[in-house]
Amino acid sequence: MILGIETSCDETAAAVVTGDGEIRSNVVASQSELHARFGGVVPEVASRRHLELVSPVVREALDRAGVTLEQVDRIGVTRGPGLIGALLVGLAAAKGLAWGSGIPLVPVDHLHGHVASLYLRPAPVDPPFLCLLASGGHTLLLDVEDHEGFRVLGTTLDDAAGEAFDKGARLLGLGYPGGAEIDRLARTGDPAAYDFPVARVPNFDFSFSGLKTALLYAVRELAPEELEARRADLAASYQHAIVRALAGRTLEAAERLGADRVAIVGGVAANSELRAALPDAAAAPLELCTDNGAMIASAARYTEPSAEPLRLDAYAVA
Ligand code: KG4
Ligand code: ZN
Numbered sequence: 001m002i003l004g005i006e007t008s009c010d011e012t013a014a015a016v017v018t019g020d021g022e023i024r025s026n027v028v029a030s031q032s033e034l035h036a037r038f039g040g041v042v043p044e045v046a047s048r049r050h051l052e053l054v055s056p057v058v059r060e061a062l063d064r065a066g067v068t069l070e071q072v073d074r075i076g077v078t079r080g081p082g083l084i085g086a087l088l089v090g091l092a093a094a095k096g097l098a099w100g101s102g103i104p105l106v107p108v109d110h111l112h113g114h115v116a117s118l119y120l121r122p123a124p125v126d127p128p129f130l131c132l133l134a135s136g137g138h139t140l141l142l143d144v145e146d147h148e149g150f151r152v153l154g155t156t157l158d159d160a161a162g163e164a165f166d167k168g169a170r171l172l173g174l175g176y177p178g179g180a181e182i183d184r185l186a187r188t189g190d191p192a193a194y195d196f197p198v199a200r201v202p203n204f205d206f207s208f209s210g211l212k213t214a215l216l217y218a219v220r221e222l223a224p225e226e227l228e229a230r231r232a233d234l235a236a237s238y239q240h241a242i243v244r245a246l247a248g249r250t251l252e253a254a255e256r257l258g259a260d261r262v263a264i265v266g267g268v269a270a271n272s273e274l275r276a277a278l279p280d281a282a283a284a285p286l287e288l289c290t291d292n293g294a295m296i297a298s299a300a301r302y303t304e305p306s307a308e309p310l311r312l313d314a315y316a317v318a
Contacts, residue, residue, distance in 0.1 A: 003061065004297075009291060010041045031045075132281075240273065
């Protein structure tokens, strides 16, 4: 039994997963409503909320799984990258539980966690594969050869794909977090209404900041009632440009590297147009795309416990 704890951003999450990847419980307390009025995550507010939620969320995960702490064989916890204060709350809670109960503590890299969301039952996807990791903080193309880790092939030169969704949603006057909102609104809009540019950058990298600026200019030209009328078209066209960039580069890389299989992970992998644009790509169920504890527990199966758990520190940047 592995207890996974995740507090890197604005989800306080804990889960119990078995050694062979069966999810026994997966509890996610989202703080997004708390941050919505600020239009984004406020780090210090997130840390304080994690502090309030982490114990009840862990207890709930154990209860729903029907296990006691004594039955837990290892605790996996996100160590980074993420908001440093938020990470420290989860790490401190995990240290306390591990130390108090004599359970081995496994430090988990959040990005490895996203990849390991694919290793869970009932339909595990095993390496090797080429992986697009697209979240609020990262946009990476990864060569995944084994369960233990990955090699970075490309990254974003500016904004992450999820960040582009969130900033775009803000420009369109939609709520936070914006990805799911744009996804929903785009279904009623015309993706060809606006021709937003997709930056062509070398190698396997990505760039989204120009796209965001293009949306800003398009929105600025519209009077408030015009924006109201064009909002769905703008959302559809904007999403289409992001998806074209993500899917295009991923397929290009797969062809150049001769990868037989492609997978998508991270919050943006929940996007319906991206999933449709890469119909052959392996993808975890929607609830495992956005941050959760099950993916952290999953990665902890493939990481060694720390020899000096109380000395573990969090890191903000990968
Ligand atoms: O993986 P995640 O939960 O947290 C990070 O590690 O960043 O990803 C969150 C990101 C946010 O930017 C959110 O807007 C985006 O994933 N997202 C989506 C969708 N659902 C969540 N983006 C596009 N379409 C969606 N359906
Ligand atoms: Zn994440």
